[in-house]
Amino acid sequence: MVEHVQVLIVGSGFGGLGTAIALKRDGVDDFVVLERADDLGGTWRDNSYPGCACDVPSHLYSFSFAPNPNWSRTFSRQPEIWAYLRDCADRYGIAPHIRFGTELLGADWDDERRRWVARTSRGEFTADVLVAATGPLAEPSLPDLPGLSTFAGTAFHSARWDHGYDLTGKRVAVIGTGASAIQFVPQIAGRVARLDVYQRTPPWIMPRRDRPLTRVERRVYRAVPALQRLMRAAIYAGREAFLPNFRSVRVSHLAQRIALRHLRSQVPDPDLRAKLTPNYAMGCKRILVSNDYLPALTRDNVHVVTDPIAEVRRHSIVTADGTEREADAIVFGTGFHVTDLPIAERLRGRDGRSLAEIWQGSPQAYLGVAVAGFPNLFLLLGPNTGLGHTSVVIMIEAQIGYLRRALRHLRATGAATVEPRPDAQRDFVRYVDENMRGTVWTAGGCRSWYLDPTGRNSALWPRSTWAYRRLLRRFRPDDHEFSLRAQPKAEVPV
Ligand code: NAP
DSSP, rough: EEEEEEEEEOSSSSHHHHHHHHHHHOOOOEEEEEEESSSSHHHHHHHHOTTOBBBSTTTTTTTTOOOOOOOOOOOOHHHHHHHHHHHHHHTTTTTGEETOOOEEEEEEETTTTTTEEETTEEEEEEEEEEEOEEESSSBBBBOTTGGGGGSSEEEEEEGOOOSOOOOOEEEEEEEESTTHHHHHHHHHTTTSSSEEEESSSSEEEOOOOOBBHHHHHHHHHHHOOOHHHHHHHHHHHHHTTTHHHHHHHHHHHHHHHHHHHHHHHOOHHHHHHHTOOOOOOOOOSEEESSSSSHHTTTTTEEEEOOOOOEOOOSSSETTTTTTTEEEEEEEEEEEEEEOOTTHHHHHOOTTSOBBBHHHHSSSSOBTTOTTTTTTTEEESSTTOOOOOOOOHHHHHHHHHHHHHHHHHHHHHHHHEEEEEOOHHHHHHHHHHHHTTTTTTHHHSSSOOTBBTSSBBBSSSSSSSSHHHHHSSSSSGGGGGGEOOOTTTSSSSSO
């Protein structure tokens, strides 16, 4: 049986849940959330590695309409953020709408019937509107290392942590030194026999200003919610004030000095320090915050390996200089498929081509949310809406606001479909590219996951979140194309 819904949402992380809550608040109840896993939470469900935490303060890394006065720390850890999302789903009655264990396999736009036809692992759906809230950090990326398939030990990615495997007393190889690795390396360094950290590029690391929130603070926030809103606003402004560091390579030198001081104070050995000193502008890759990663690397049982990996053997890893290091386990902290999102291959627009075929490796969307030729499709955290300096929940909420205004416009005009005009999409992409010029992301001298295979930064938003919110605040009918309903009597307009 084919089930028809007004809105089909894919994913139940911050984006999917936020959309579901917004629909509920607008009185729309005819929606389903597809979730391939057996619990909600997106990246905050999947990333359960030891030490997983957010590097944006929780007062800001939460929905603006659902503040949580009970955060236990300034920078919350994964279990608490995951619990927050589950609590939001309960509070707003979203759970009954979620179909767990249901993966979207493909969705095609049916132009005759003006609807999406979605194939899932548990049957078919049709929907007036499709919201892809699958997130840019959902698909683990594993390096294509020669011999990896012959490795006889245990190997897993940080986003699929094998909690059934005890690392205690083992010889462990960690590949990658990004945001995830710097959080779990200090957690495991003390209990493994030997830890080889394979570093391709040293990250910039700033001090982490984390502390427990006191009982008094929490009581005050519960009693006077306005104070928490004020704190959120202050954190928001402080984070935006950091943006100039990204806009110009010259300005980023100021922040670099703080990070270099942090490195000097935590790593006394000049040889190790040299290995850990980045040779590109700060911000070019994601800036990391940690107080315990660098000290963990100074332990006697921890070795930072900078020679490239040449080969993996049954029980070891061999580097380009010929050195062979034995390993019982390999943990990949090697990031995610970001610009080659698998979901892009699964969505096909009016002319039958997939997003991936149209994008050709360089994702583009109007406001990062909608794509010409893909009617009634809304992307959350789509191309060019990631951030390097503050909470992506701000972007998600702005995008949900745009979605609501678009749906309201359809209701008001009786139109059945909305999509951006190709020229409006091109103008937006040009605006983004112009604003990207000269920033650390393009002129910082590094290769990062922000850059797609064409060398374009299609991951990040280059300006302030205020500027982004301003752009999305108003729905611009002139930027869009609309079409009327094919079978006006048979259906209820969205
Ligand atoms: P990542 O930042 O992309 O880091 C991947 C690491 O793996 C890099 O050090 C990279 O080296 C290395 N690597 C990739 N392929 C490799 C290969 N073939 N051989 C050797 N090394 C390889 O991934 P992540 O640490 O999982 O973080 C991804 C994103 O998740 C972050 O940027 C952040 O947005 C988010 N995150 C956020 C938090 C948070 O606190 N909010 C925590 C964790 C993650 P190169 O640098 O040389 O490419």
